[in-house]
Amino acid sequence: MLVVFLSIGYLFSDVVGLYNTTSECLGSEVWKIVPRLLDGGIAEIPSKSYNGSTISLCALECQMRPPCQLFRYNSDTSECDLYDGRRFKRTSNFQRNQFYQKMPEYCVTGRDEWFPEYQTCIWIPTQDYPYEEAKRLCESAGKVMLGINNFSQVLDLMALLDTQYIHVYSRRTGTNTYEMDDGTLIPSTLWCPDQPYEDSGCLGVQNDPQNDWCPSPGVDDIICFHTRQFFCV
Secondary structure: OOOOEEEEEEEOOOOOOEEEEEOOEOOOOEEEEOHHHOOEEEOOOOOEEEOOOOHHHHHHHHHOOOOEEEEEEEOOOOEEEEEEOOOOOEEEEOOOEEEEEEOOOOOOOOOEEEEOOOOEEEEOOOOOEOHHHHHHHHHHOOOOEOOOOOHHHHHHHHHHHOOOEEEEOOEEEEOOEEEOOOOOEOOHHHEOOOOOOOOOOOEEEEOOOOOOOOOOOEEEEOOOOOOEEOOEO
């Protein structure tokens, strides 16, 4: 007999706090809620849809369909939608929608999202914070702010959120000198033109093609108290 634990959790603030967490035996996978999509909608057309379902049956239907990586359940309407693939963007708000994906057990329920292409549980806080507060928030959860060691990953995650500006981890080692989290200097090819300039100790990535100053994705030193989105890995 195969056993799966369907874990249902809710993030009530941007700290590690969970409530209303339950487990249910269903199959061979761990299904956990995707906090980024809670009470939201996505643009993709489902591969299968069912009415009058339960969360358990919806998970089981997705489990029995190998391409299925995500399912939606609405507790008001008892609707169940199955989705193939991944990389789903939130495009709208929809009360009582809950999306679930297969995750390793070590991903924190109600906080993390699983990215199989990076083999990483990533926390995407729902609020913007100033730079130092963002770093501390990640560290309080046993994680670190996403850096630019893998710049394509940074841009990929920014595209997922449709955001043009984020904080990124760095270590200031001298005047206008910064290292990545592995101790290597940030390559000059990643900087926006004439950067670093402010010598603020806080770095961000911008990807705004309408920006005349830095039309290509790049790193710039930013004003530390400005709030931005960020990722904890």
